[in-house]
Amino acid sequence: MNKATIIALIMAFTTTAATQAFAHSPPKGARVWFIGLEDGAVVHNPVKLKFGIEGFGITPAGTRSKKRHTAGHHHLLLDVDTPPNLDEPIPSDAHHIHFDQGETEAVLTLPPGKHTLQLLLGDEDHEPQDPPLLSEKITVTVE
Ligand SMILES: [Cu+2]
Numbered sequence: 001m002n003k004a005t006i007i008a009l010i011m012a013f014t015t016t017a018a019t020q021a022f023a024h025s026p027p028k029g030a031r032v033w034f035i036g037l038e039d040g041a042v043v044h045n046p047v048k049l050k051f052g053i054e055g056f057g058i059t060p061a062g063t064r065s066k067k068r069h070t071a072g073h074h075h076l077l078l079d080v081d082t083p084p085n086l087d088e089p090i091p092s093d094a095h096h097i098h099f100d101q102g103e104t105e106a107v108l109t110l111p112p113g114k115h116t117l118q119l120l121l122g123d124e125d126h127e128p129q130d131p132p133l134l135s136e137k138i139t140v141t142v143e
Contacts (some may be wrong), residue, residue, distance in 0.1 A: 007047070011055050019143075022122050023115060024069050024072070024127075024129045024130065025129060025130055025131070026121075027055050027056070028133070029054075029081060030054050030055030030056040030135045031052075031053075031054050031055065031133065031135070032051065032053050032056075032119045032120075032121055032134070032135045033052045033119070033135045033136065034049060034050065034051065034052065034117060034138060035052040036050060036136065037049065037050075037055075037137065037138065037140065039139060040138075040139060041138070041140045041141075042140070042141045043140050043141070043143070044142070045108075045109045045142060046107045046108065046109050047107070047108045047109070047110055047140070047142065048049075048105065048106075048107050049076070049105060049106045049108065049117070049125075050104065051074045051076075051099070051103075051104045051105060051106075051119055053074075053104070053133075054071065054123070056070065056071060056129075057071030058071055058072070058073060058074070058102045058104060059071035059072065059102055059131040060072065060073060060099075060100060060102045061100040061103050061124060061126060062124055063124050068104075072121040072122050072123050072129060072133070073098065073099050073101075073102050073121070073122060074099040074103065074119055074121060075096060075097065075098055075105065075119065075120045075126070076096075076097040076099070076100065076106065076117065076118075076119060077095065077096060077116075077120055077137075078094070078095050078096075078097060078115065078117055079095055079118070080095050080096065080114055080116070080118065081116075083118075083120070083134065084096065084120075084138055086128045087125075087127075088125045088127065089122070089125055089126040089127050090120060090122050090127070090128065092126075093114075098122070098126065098130075101112065110142045111142065112142050112143060113141065113142060114139055114141050114142075115139070115141075116136050116137055116138065116139050117137070117140060118134065118135055118136070119133075119134070119135035120135075121132070121133035121134075
């Protein structure tokens with residue numbers, strides 16, 4: 001190994017460590033999902049959703065403690081075809097619902113018909129982790 005290679009390796013390690021420290025990277029295997037709700041399910045109003053999380057924590061939005069690197073809050077993407085830009089705060093509107101208080105369930109009344117549901121975790125500034133904690137996108141039919 002020549003000197004240039006060694007310097008390049010040191011720089012690669014340093015960059016990786018710095019990225020991990022600031023990117024709120026969830027550990028491998030961390031995930032979010034809808035508890036007890038399968039893709040293709042037929043549901044009735046009011047629709048009760050339970051948000052599962054594993055390998056990462058829940059903390060209210062705006063939390064500035066050390067915990068923010070190991071926890072976030074849920075966002076429900078309702079009938080969203082294209083996921084939001086993962087490098088920016090998640091939008092807040094009728095299709096991007098924030099659970100700022102660290103809620104892990106929700107009760108919704110949805111128009112009859114097909115709807116897609118997906119969970120996306122966000123940090124204290126509502127930005128997705130890197131890589132994002134994004135659930136499988138499921139489709140439910142409200143009768
Ligand atoms: Cu948020």
